[in-house]
Amino acid sequence: MQIIRDPQSLRAAVKALKDSGKSLAMVPTMGALHAGHVHLVNEAAKHADAVAASIFVNPTQFNDPADLARYPRQEEQDLVMLEAAGCEIAWLPTAGDMYPDGFATTVSVTGISKRWEGEHRLGHFDGVATVVAKLLIACEPDVALFGEKDFQQLTVIRRLVADLGLPVEIVGVPTVRDAVGLALSSRNAHLSPDERERALALPKALRDAAQQIAAGEPVGPALAAAKQALVNAGFLKIDYFALVDASTLVPLSEATVDMRLIAAATIGKTRLIDNVSVISDTVSETGSPPR
Numbered sequence: 001m002q003i004i005r006d007p008q009s010l011r012a013a014v015k016a017l018k019d020s021g022k023s024l025a026m027v028p029t030m031g032a033l034h035a036g037h038v039h040l041v042n043e044a045a046k047h048a049d050a051v052a053a054s055i056f057v058n059p060t061q062f063n064d065p066a067d068l069a070r071y072p073r074q075e076e077q078d079l080v081m082l083e084a085a086g087c088e089i090a091w092l093p094t095a096g097d098m099y100p101d102g103f104a105t106t107v108s109v110t111g112i113s114k115r116w117e118g119e120h121r122l123g124h125f126d127g128v129a130t131v132v133a134k135l136l137i138a139c140e141p142d143v144a145l146f147g148e149k150d151f152q153q154l155t156v157i158r159r160l161v162a163d164l165g166l167p168v169e170i171v172g173v174p175t176v177r178d179a180v181g182l183a184l185s186s187r188n189a190h191l192s193p194d195e196r197e198r199a200l201a202l203p204k205a206l207r208d209a210a211q212q213i214a215a216g217e218p219v220g221p222a223l224a225a226a227k228q229a230l231v232n233a234g235f236l237k238i239d240y241f242a243l244v245d246a247s248t249l250v251p252l253s254e255a256t257v258d259m260r261l262i263a264a265a266t267i268g269k270t271r272l273i274d275n276v277s278v279i280s281d282t283v284s285e286t287g288s289p290p291r
């Protein structure tokens with residue numbers, strides 16, 4: 001595995017791959033890798049001849065300086081994991097190369113970025129869209145993979161790539177969970193054993209609400225019960241727990257064909273996000289309830 005830190009070496013490595021006729025899949029990350037990231041790399045290998053992963057804790061997507069300061073970092077272990085997963089290139093750009101003096105450009109995906117995470121983490125998606133555009137332009141992958149755990153991020157990136165006409169296919173990868181259902185996330189490292197136990201209420205509340213809504217129960221009470229379950233488990237702040245259209249992320253008050261339940265809530269000092277799809281038993285393809 002080539003470990004690359006400077007833009008010239010990245011350009012040379014990408015050119016060498018292209019010259020040898022190999023296709024490239026990219027997995028952008030912020031490091032502190034876990035089995036979810038390894039799964040992305042394994043999936044990436046199914047889509048191309050070679051896989052490049054980037055590790056860059058992007059400062060511009062952190063709205064909270066304390067969150068950035070305590071973001072987990074474990075570069076050595078990350079590199080071992082990427083090599084073991086069969087990555088050909090590990091790219092670890094510096095902040096100076098990504099944001100040189102005088103940097104003045106922001107990529108902003110309007111509309112879809114403003115809700116949910118965008119509302120609670122002001123400027124977050126401008127930071128994500130800008131860095132992802134830069135990462136994709138620099139690495140020139142044929143395909144790039146992102147996790148459904150960050151469902152809104154995936155939606156924003158699909159819009160970004162379509163709107164800018166970037167020549168890359170975006171692949172979403174279903175969320176990897178631990179044995180008891182908690183979505184793997186680098187920030188889970190901040191959870192105490194007790195908080196981790198109580199955090200399970202989040203995927204459970206999503207599953208329960210999804211089941212109720214899929215079975216045709218009214219949406220409002222299902223969401224209210226889910227929020228109450230989070231409060232009972234000790235979640236201090238629920239930023240949102242909502243049923244949305246899976247393509248536009250517009251909130252829904254009743255079931256449709258293409259739905260997603262999305263949630264963000266804080267336990268202790270750790271903010272968790274999660275989501276599940278809702279497959280309705282009661283809404284037909286035409287959008288009307290079956291008779």
Ligand SMILES: Nc1ncnc2c1ncn2[C@@H]1O[C@H](COP(=O)(O)OP(=O)(O)OP(=O)(O)O)[C@@H](O)[C@H]1O
Pocket residue numbers: 028029030031036037040145146147148149150173174175176177183184185186187188
């Ligand atoms: N459990 C998971 N299953 C599938 N993909 C995941 C999972 N966790 C993270 N990813 C994906 O890995 C990529 C890199 O994510 P990132 O490095 O921010 O890790 P993270 O675990 O999401 O950390 P964070 O604590 O910042 O949310 C993103 O596309 C993200 O959606």
Ligand SMILES: CC(C)(CO)[C@@H](O)C(=O)[O-]
Pocket residue numbers: 028029030056058061128131132150153
């Ligand atoms: C896509 C990403 C690598 C951009 O910094 C980050 O938001 C992440 O890891 O999900």
Ligand code: BAL
Pocket residue numbers: 061062150153
């Ligand atoms: N995994 C999403 C990136 C972030 O929370 O900043």
